Amino acid sequence: METINILYIGRHLEILATVVRLINANANANWNGVGVMNDEEAKEIFLRKDFSLVLLGSGIQEQSEADLCKFFINHNPNISIVQHYGGGSGLLKSEILLGLYNNKN
């Protein structure tokens, strides 16, 4: 099964750790979550790895979000970028599945 790489960006360390742990706990779906807190690190890792989905988490300001989205789309026009709400709890799976579905269709 193909590994689906998911990049999570958020400014809250504990939430970041929770979200990445929850992504990687979905072993059946073969999801591989990577989390970063700052934009430069996000851009750098995005260029190194083939991501299917980017999750934008808490604390990212508007300008930063716009710059990140522009950068990701410039380098991969097919990337799905999804706003993650809720800090990793009940919505995470919905957001990822919907993002991946929209990517395919």
Add this chain to the structure above:
Amino acid sequence: MENTDKISDGVITHHVLHKSNTRGHANHGWLESYHTFSFANYQNRERMNFGVLRVLNDDRVSQGMGFGKHPHDNMEIISIPLEGDLEHQDSMGNTTVIKEGDIQAMSAGTGIFHSEYNKNKDQLVKFLQIWIYPNEKNVTPRYDQITLDLNDRHNKLQQILSPNPEDEGVWIHQDAWFHIGKFENNFSTLYELKKPGNGIYAFVLKGDFTLGNISLNERDGLGIWDTNTIKITANSANAEILLMEVPMQL
């Protein structure tokens, strides 16, 4: 009883009906939950949200059990206990108990951690967990809870939530208004939406109702939009309904 002659029958044209037995269901032993919208392992692309209303979970938590410490961000989270007592702790230093007749609101904003446990060792706790997308991201986290006067919802709609700190009920970062009414059989009233463009999601807590031309039973949900007023009629004694007026645009 209110004079229903003054209330038009207003056929509802734009609506979505969620019968109670079509909701997602999860039984984790300690937690039994019915999900109106996609949540956790319940995934249904037809049921993602109603406007900014994203989560409506009807939860029953076993004696002494509960949700351990977990995070939230950028979400307005409302809990309404229906039976029993729920013990709340959070990363802002709050340790409280909410009970039937109370309402709790949290703005998760930049991030919070909290836990919710059934305080009692001899009684289930039943409560509604409601999540609303905020109208502003990354706000400072905040917590609020109030005790409502249960007599103030007898044959009237009691406001329990609004966008305004000075208004009745708790407040959240969204142009949303919640009301609860407990009606005698055949009692009718009219709800007038507060903000043009908003929709309303009705959830029957107890008994039977007719909204416009649509019949609802216990735990049914009905989302309505493109209307300014809704006629609500109770079809059973002590019928209880929660109305959630919310923006339709995310």
